[in-house]
Amino acid sequence: MTVLRVSDLCKSYGGVQAVCNVSFSLDAGEILALIGPNGAGKTTCFNLLNGQIAADSGSAEFEGRSLIGMQPREIWRLGVGRTFQITATFGSMSVRENVQTALLNFHGKLTSIVTLAGRLYVDEAMALLERVGIAAQAERPCGVLAYGDLKRVELAIALANHPHLLLMDEPTAGMAPTERVALMQLTAELARASSIAVLFTEHDMDVVFAHADRILVLNHGTLIAEGKPAEVRANRQVQEVYLGSGSVYGAAHGAEHA
Amino acid sequence: MNALARSTTVKILQRSEIVYILALTDRARDGGHQPPGTRSESSVDDVNLREKDMTLRRTFLLGTAALAMSAVFSGPAAAQSTIKIGEINSYKTFPAFLEPYKKGWELALEEINKSGGLLGKKVEVISRDDSGKPGDAVRVAEELVSRENVSLLMGAFASHVGLAISDFAKQRKTLYIAAEPLTDQIVWNKGNHYTFRLRPSTYMQVAMLVPDAAKLNKKRWAIVYPNYEYGQSATAGFKKLLSAKQPGVEFVSEQAPALGKIEAGAVVQALIDAKPDAIFSSLFGADLQKFVREGTQRGLFKGRPTFNLLAGEPEYLDTLKDETPAGWYVTGYPWEQINTPEHKKFLAAYQAKWKDYPRLGSIVGYSTLMSAAEAIKKAGSTDTEKMIAAMKGMQMDSPLGKFSYRALDHQSTMGAYVGRLALKDGKGVMVDWKYSNGADFLPSDADVKAMRPAE
Amino acid sequence: MSFSAIFVQLLNGLASASSLFLVAAGLSLIFGVTRIVNFAHGSLYMLGTYTAYSLVQWFGGGIPGFWSGVLLSGVIVGLFGALVERLLLRRLYHAPELLQLLATFALVLIISDFTLWAWGPEDLLGPRAPGLAGAISIAGRRFPEYDLFLILLGPLVLGLLWLLLTRTRWGTLVRAATEDREMAGALGVNQAWLFTSVFALGSFLAGLGGAIQIPREPAVLTMDLSILSDVFVVVVVGGMGSIPGAFLAAVIIGVLKAMCIGIGNVHAFGIDFSFSKLTLVVEFIVMAVVLVIRPWGLFGRSQGAPRAASTEPPLNLPSPALQKLLLAGLIMLALLPLASDRYTLVLMTDILVFALFAVSLHFIMGPAGMHSFGHAAYFGLGAYAAALLFKHVLPMELALALAPFAAGLGALLFGWFCVRLSGVYLAMLTLAFAQIAWSVVYQWDSFTGGSNGMVGVWPAQWLASKTTFYYLALVLCAGGTMVLWRILYSPFGYGLRAGRDSPLRADAIGIDVRRQQWLGFALAGTFAGLAGAVYAFSKGSISPDALSIPRSVDGLVMVLMGGIQTLTGAVAGAAVFTWLQDSISRQTEFWRALLGGIILFLVLVFPQGIAGFIRERWEARSGRSEA
Structure with a gap:
């Protein structure tokens, strides 16, 4: 089942095409990586999908509904969860409360002024924290958490609305290598278990080739390759684009996936 | 040391004693509860730090406790050996006017006590600053009435503050003598049984200028006034009174700059452009000074008679020095030229005590307290109703001559000096002045009755 | 106006603009x-x-x-x-x-x-x-x-x-x-x-x-304060940090004022309108319009997220010990009339009123992250609504009950514009609206009593005694404070804090941050209005200073003195500030300098505020005893 269908998406800034005629689709339970060198248009593409900027033309449909022109919060309502390159959590709340806040809004309770928020959806929040493996830290304030744990908190928050699509912007940026693998493994498990489609951008090719089902490669705003990791790796154009930083992916991945 | 200062010192002593006693008890208690061995277990630094913390916290808590205690226990003094008069004013908001005012009532206080006080008791004035806010004025009024047990209240400069105190006086059934507020409302449409007012009101001072204005028979008048109740009333009063005396008079321009924020250049220009024959202004303070400077430079006053309420009062006139606009018609206080015996006596006493010359505020402060003293003397008591009864129609001697408090509306008939400005030895003076008796510039009794709410 | 008149007024405006520009x-x-x-x-x-x-x-x-x-x-x-x-x-x-x-x-x-x-x-x-x-x-x-x-x-x-x-x-x-x-x-x-x-x-x-x-x-x-609001307006209209912006703004405001004066009185459609009187508030109208259209002023840029974004301390439910302490405090307040004189009750009533006012300001400044320099608008609207309802139609009890909603409506209206801004710009827009509201109250003689205000706003007979009124104030103000605090722990409060802590994340989990802030703003305005209504009846009179800038600044000072990062800070700040003002103005002629000195001392010794300091010590102590 196709969850996300993007066709001919375009965005330019002052005459420079940041994203040009990008088309792809994403199925439920599939993990799709969006890669490309710096300035290739990954972030723009991402922000077009999550509602932070508006597209010039083209369409992006989530389960048959157009995302173009929607606010981030409306997109969330449709069932899209997000994580950020630099974690964004609520610093004045505990880990559990962070997840509870998302749950409160999911259940439409955010204008209630009567009940004590801290006592609502505790079990649900704990279950989510359990799933991402940080239930033990539930009562700690987010401000004191290790970065890897914060990423997990974000994941738990993003799962609160039972999303069908997760948009993850550089999910492992700033993490130690072992943590990266663990986080992406967790993401993959969650995606497969709940049939969540995942679209992520990433710099770390280890992560990309280990976990993506499919890979999109952007360069200068256009899609230059798309396919299974092996296909992409074999793609001539991709190799050229990545020649400068090819060491990361050529040697290391050849060995890993041989 | 005067009585006021002494009573304050006593209070401070009481407070610091409470703090000291609390500190002692706390120290004793703390020592007793010190768990044995605590010290030996912690490092020296720890102990020091902790002690510092404790001291800080204790100081803070003590402070709070002391505040609470002093609030609770500093009740009224047990026996009243003095007659206390409560005084409220915006000393920090209008210091230029109120410092001389304070000197005025301090002189009166000294004279009253020198001559044996009132009803055989010494008189004490307890003065409070209301920070220019009616809400604060009402609070300190309550403090004066309930904690200090004052016999009556006096004071206020700004009209809204005066009105708030006046309404408080009505609610608390306390006599209030409004000193300075000029608003007509305080004795008329918002007047009440408990409030008397000393100064000639806006209406009266306008009425004093109108005869001269009408005599000039100028057709086109321009008006400038500070944009609040005083300026609005002055303007409305002037237009009404002049129109009555001089049918067909035209008011060609009205400028209402915000109080204290006049854009003098633009205002003067706009007035010139309206081509008036004469000008009526109720500006005062910094607005007046800016207006005079710009108006002189731009030639506004040339060939145009100008009338300005209050501009002859030393508070405002003296600042202008050699730029005093000669020929203006003003109300004011030519202190150095008044040769009546009562004024000479006041002047000598004032200058002896303060080494300074009096301003109009000094007269107001002096006469307000003297009025209060006279009311108590005449009533033979500090009973509010008796004092009010005494004040109705009460005759007063003042540095400006005799006046009385009208029974009808509790307005005093104190007058003002009306004259023209002139330059003399590089400073402004009033010339061709005469004393206008307030009694002659009030609306008819029927009109006043119609305005005043029924008691 | 003739062309030559317009030209000369233009020059007048430019001359004023120059001096304004230098300071700005x-x-x-x-x-x-x-x-x-x-x-x-x-x-x-x-x-x-x-x-x-x-x-x-x-x-x-x-x-x-x-x-x-x-x-x-x-x-x-x-x-x-x-x-x-x-x-x-x-x-x-x-x-x-x-x-x-x-x-x-x-x-x-x-x-x-x-x-x-x-x-x-x-x-x-x-x-x-x-x-x-x-x-x-x-x-x-x-x-x-x-x-x-x-x-x-x-x-x-x-x-x-x-x-x-x-x-x-x-x-x-x-x-x-x-x-x-x-x-x-x-x-x-x-x-x-x-x-x-x-x-x-x-x-x-x-x-x-x-x-x-x-x-x-x-x-x-008085020139210090009279120019202060003007230069702030110029700086904000121009865009904070932009010198050319300040120049342009000074010119716009200077010239506009001169033109208003030049135009003077206009008679059209049977209505007299005085442009000269408009100078009272014209710069604030300019500021409101500019900020609504350009949220960062003419030449300003979006300021980055305020640096304090990540340092907000957690907001925990009060510990049982603290709850007991609060309860004990309440009981002491309830017993106070037994042991105090009349004036203490009057002063305490003031403190209660300002505590609620400060708490409502803290509600939007702290947890909601919206700084307001014009919170007195809602205090004043509540006070005036109470006075007007009481004077014209309703018994005192009903007037008191309905007045907060009038303030809430005002906050709903102004807040709709304000929450679209952030940081200092938001604060200055609240100030602009407060000044506009103030000028209306100040000018509308026939309705609000103009600059003299209204008198005779006394409580009903059964509430007239100071003790009864103190209890009324205690119930309403302590109650209002409790309600506001409680709301912070409700889902709505979490939504507010979410919007402050991370607008990005809040948006991504579907929270309409602006709506949350808007409602929060209105809620705070309502409670400020309640404080104002109680204030009006406690004083018996009301005048425009209830919604003037100094009143707003008092609120700010209370919140900051007490500690913006603690819930109880606003109450502590209100109590200390009101008490200080009352007591030291009696002790010395130069009480303002003394008050300033005390505030400086507090700022330097307790940068986290009075309540913040106490909490820190408390936590340090309990932390040690655990260890």
């Missing part, structure tokens, strides 16, 4: 680099005028004496500013946000009393500028030469500042720091020196702006 440019520079909202800027301006008055007198007349006096005053004020930065503000850069504002407020009090002490209470009219004392003829009108000089001075100073900022290394650093403080720090800029020099230059401009006023206006003690 200094404020803008200081804010741009240090992010300090400098309330003392008007005081520096006042010091400039007074110093120039004295120096010019001392140097004697003549061209060299006058101009060296004026320039030297600027330099002296500049040095004073540098001193203030080094000795005071430097210690506060790492303190919670807005604390510097509290420190500069204390300076306002101290400088004001110092000026009174040093120069006396009387207005001091300086000499005219030698060489420029006359007037020349323009368009058939006499126009002062000095005003022409001012018209030229504005662009000249603008040009010099532009050269300084674009052609020198120092200027590059200043611009870098204005755009991005962290980056400037990373580039190895000596921040300490940069901040001091910027503060010195900003103060110099304020002092010079004051000094060049002496040929135009007297030195008076």
Whole structure:
């Protein structure tokens, strides 16, 4: 089942095409990586999908509904969860409360002024924290958490609305290598278990080739390759684009996936 | 040391004693509860730090406790050996006017006590600053009435503050003598049984200028006034009174700059452009000074008679020095030229005590307290109703001559000096002045009755 | 108006704009680099005028004496500013946000009393500028030469500042720091020196702006506050940190005011309208319009997220010990009438009212992250609604019950615009609305009683005794405080905090941050209105000062003194501030300086606020006992 269908998406800034005629689709339970060198248009593409900027033309449909022109919060309502390159959590709340806040809004309770928020959806929040493996830290304030744990908190928050699509912007940026693998493994498990489609951008090719089902490669705003990791790796154009930083992916991945 | 200062010192002593006693008890208690061995277990630094913390916290808590205690226990003094008069004013908001005012009532206080006080008791004035806010004025009024047990209240400069105190006086059934507020409302449409007012009101001072204005028979008048109740009333009063005396008079321009924020250049220009024959202004303070400077430079006053309420009062006139606009018609206080015996006596006493010359505020402060003293003397008591009864129609001697408090509306008939400005030895003076008796510039009794709410 | 009249009024406007620009440019520079909202800027301006008055007198007349006096005053004020930065503000850069504002407020009090002490209470009219004392003829009108000089001075100073900022290394650093403080720090800029020099230059401009006023206006003690709101408006309309913006804004406001005066009274469609009276509030209308259309002023840019974003402490439910303490406090308050005199109850009623007012302000400033400089608007709306309902239609009890909703409606209206902004701009828009509301109340004689206000607003007979009214205030104000606190722990409160902690994340989990803030704003306004309504009946009268700037500033001071990061801070701040004002104004003539000194002391010793300090000690102690 196709969850996300993007066709001919375009965005330019002052005459420079940041994203040009990008088309792809994403199925439920599939993990799709969006890669490309710096300035290739990954972030723009991402922000077009999550509602932070508006597209010039083209369409992006989530389960048959157009995302173009929607606010981030409306997109969330449709069932899209997000994580950020630099974690964004609520610093004045505990880990559990962070997840509870998302749950409160999911259940439409955010204008209630009567009940004590801290006592609502505790079990649900704990279950989510359990799933991402940080239930033990539930009562700690987010401000004191290790970065890897914060990423997990974000994941738990993003799962609160039972999303069908997760948009993850550089999910492992700033993490130690072992943590990266663990986080992406967790993401993959969650995606497969709940049939969540995942679209992520990433710099770390280890992560990309280990976990993506499919890979999109952007360069200068256009899609230059798309396919299974092996296909992409074999793609001539991709190799050229990545020649400068090819060491990361050529040697290391050849060995890993041989 | 005067009585006021002494009573304050006593209070401070009481407070610091409470703090000291609390500190002692706390120290004793703390020592007793010190768990044995605590010290030996912690490092020296720890102990020091902790002690510092404790001291800080204790100081803070003590402070709070002391505040609470002093609030609770500093009740009224047990026996009243003095007659206390409560005084409220915006000393920090209008210091230029109120410092001389304070000197005025301090002189009166000294004279009253020198001559044996009132009803055989010494008189004490307890003065409070209301920070220019009616809400604060009402609070300190309550403090004066309930904690200090004052016999009556006096004071206020700004009209809204005066009105708030006046309404408080009505609610608390306390006599209030409004000193300075000029608003007509305080004795008329918002007047009440408990409030008397000393100064000639806006209406009266306008009425004093109108005869001269009408005599000039100028057709086109321009008006400038500070944009609040005083300026609005002055303007409305002037237009009404002049129109009555001089049918067909035209008011060609009205400028209402915000109080204290006049854009003098633009205002003067706009007035010139309206081509008036004469000008009526109720500006005062910094607005007046800016207006005079710009108006002189731009030639506004040339060939145009100008009338300005209050501009002859030393508070405002003296600042202008050699730029005093000669020929203006003003109300004011030519202190150095008044040769009546009562004024000479006041002047000598004032200058002896303060080494300074009096301003109009000094007269107001002096006469307000003297009025209060006279009311108590005449009533033979500090009973509010008796004092009010005494004040109705009460005759007063003042540095400006005799006046009385009208029974009808509790307005005093104190007058003002009306004259023209002139330059003399590089400073402004009033010339061709005469004393206008307030009694002659009030609306008819029927009109006043119609305005005043029924008691 | 004839064309020549319009032309001359234009010149008048430009002359006023120049002096405004000088002062505003200094404020803008200081804010741009240090992010300090400098309330003392008007005081520096006042010091400039007074110093120039004295120096010019001392140097004697003549061209060299006058101009060296004026320039030297600027330099002296500049040095004073540098001193203030080094000795005071430097210690506060790492303190919670807005604390510097509290420190500069204390300076306002101290400088004001110092000026009174040093120069006396009387207005001091300086000499005219030698060489420029006359007037020349323009368009058939006499126009002062000095005003022409001012018209030229504005662009000249603008040009010099532009050269300084674009052609020198120092200027590059200043611009870098204005755009991005962290980056400037990373580039190895000596921040300490940069901040001091910027503060010195900003103060110099304020002092010079004051000094060049002496040929135009007297030195008076109220000039500090009367120019303060004007220059803030200019800086914000121009865009904080933008010098050309400040210039343009000063010109717009100066010219607009002159034109309003020039137009005067207009009679159209059977209605008389006085444009002259509009000068009372025209700059605030300009500011409201500009900010609604351009949320960062004419030439301003979006400020980055405030630096305090990540440092907000967790908001936990009060511990059982604290709950017991609060309960004990309440019981003590309830028992107070047994042991106190009448006046204590009156003072306590005031404290209760201001506590609720401060708590409602803290509600939006703290957990909702919206700084408000105009919160008195809702306090005043509540007070006036109560008075008007009571005077015209309703019994006191109903008037009291309904008044808060009138304030809430006002907050709903103003808040809709305000929540679209952030940071200082939001704060200034709240101020603009408050001033507009104030001017309406101040002007509408037939309805609100105008500047004199309304009297006879006393409680019903059964509530008239001070004790009963104290209980009423206790129930409503303590109750209102509890309700507001409780709301912070409700889902709605979580939504508010979510929007403050991370707008990005809040948006991503579907929270409509603006709506949440909007409702929060209205809620806070409603409770401020409740405080105002209780206030009106406790005083028996009400006047426009209930919604004036000083009332808003009092609220800010209370919240900051108590500690913006603690819930109980607003209550502690309100209690201490009200009590201090009441008691020290009795002890000394220079009570404002003393109050300022005490606030400075508190700021330096308890940068986290009184309640914050107590909490810290508490936590440190319980932490130790656990260990």
